[in-house]
Amino acid sequence: GAxxxxxxxxxxxxxxxxxxxxxxxxxxxATTMFWYRQFPKQSLMLMATSNEGSKxxxxxxxxxxKFLINHASLTLSTLTVTSAHPEDSSFYICSARDRExxxxxxxxxxxLSVL
Amino acid sequence: GDSVTQMEGPVTLSEExxxxxxxxxxxxxxxxxxWYVQYPGEGLQLLLKATKADDKGSNxxxxxxxxxxxxxxxLEKGSVQVSDSAVYFCALSDRGNAGNMLTFGGGTRLMVxx
Numbered sequence: 001g002a003x004x005x006x007x008x009x010x011x012x013x014x015x016x017x018x019x020x021x022x023x024x025x026x027x028x029x030a031t032t033m034f035w036y037r038q039f040p041k042q043s044l045m046l047m048a049t050s051n052e053g054s055k056x057x058x059x060x061x062x063x064x065x066k067f068l069i070n071h072a073s074l075t076l077s078t079l080t081v082t083s084a085h086p087e088d089s090s091f092y093i094c095s096a097r098d099r100e101x102x103x104x105x106x107x108x109x110x111x112l113s114v115l
Numbered sequence: 116g117d118s119v120t121q122m123e124g125p126v127t128l129s130e131e132x133x134x135x136x137x138x139x140x141x142x143x144x145x146x147x148x149x150w151y152v153q154y155p156g157e158g159l160q161l162l163l164k165a166t167k168a169d170d171k172g173s174n175x176x177x178x179x180x181x182x183x184x185x186x187x188x189x190l191e192k193g194s195v196q197v198s199d200s201a202v203y204f205c206a207l208s209d210r211g212n213a214g215n216m217l218t219f220g221g222g223t224r225l226m227v228x229x
Binding site for chain 1: 118119151153157158159160161204216217218219220221222
């Protein structure tokens with residue numbers, strides 16, 4: 001079946017640094033990708049929707065200058081957490097919508113720990 | 116807004132035991148309902164879905180029935196296996212298919228012991 005590769009799976013960084021997370025659709029083209037985050041024992045929450053070639057749409061309460069999303073091609077979207085702080089520590093997961101059949105496929109997630 | 120509430124885990128069962136993971140939702144419209152499963156080290160996968168009231172989704176021995184009157188979509192399996200150990204997410208979409216934005220529950224970890 002279709003595969004979405006999310007990298008890295010785990011990252012530990014120092015406070016104040018930036019972290020980039022990649023989400024790639026390996027065998028299909030994705031015009032739309034979604035980014036979610038999950039705090040421990042809480043629901044997955046949609047952060048933003050990215051459409052290839054246009055600006056991402058952010059959910060209310062999500063800082064667009066802090067969570068930079070780039071969807072430069074039909075197979076790649078990146079989420080950059082800028083100037084990370086300990087409160088940004090969370091599980092981030094992406095999903096990609098197949099442009100042919102509109103099915104949704106998920107990456108395996110990235111556990112971010114900010115020290 | 117829309118929300119999904121599912122029972123907290125972990126749920127620990129012996130092999131061949133019966134499983135029920137509760138899921139209730141609130142939605143303004145007529146959502147479609149989904150169960151996703153995440154096996155260790157893998158991405159989320161769609162397990163089953165139901166798009167209207169009284170529909171029953173089923174896959175791999177798992178079932179869930181869309182109950183509009185109780186706004187529930189409980190996941191059930193009659194006899195679990197060790198290979199069913201995973202995290203299960205209940206989700207809803209208010210646009211009728213899994214290609215649109217989803218609202219997730221918090222996930223329930225299932226551990227099945229031999």
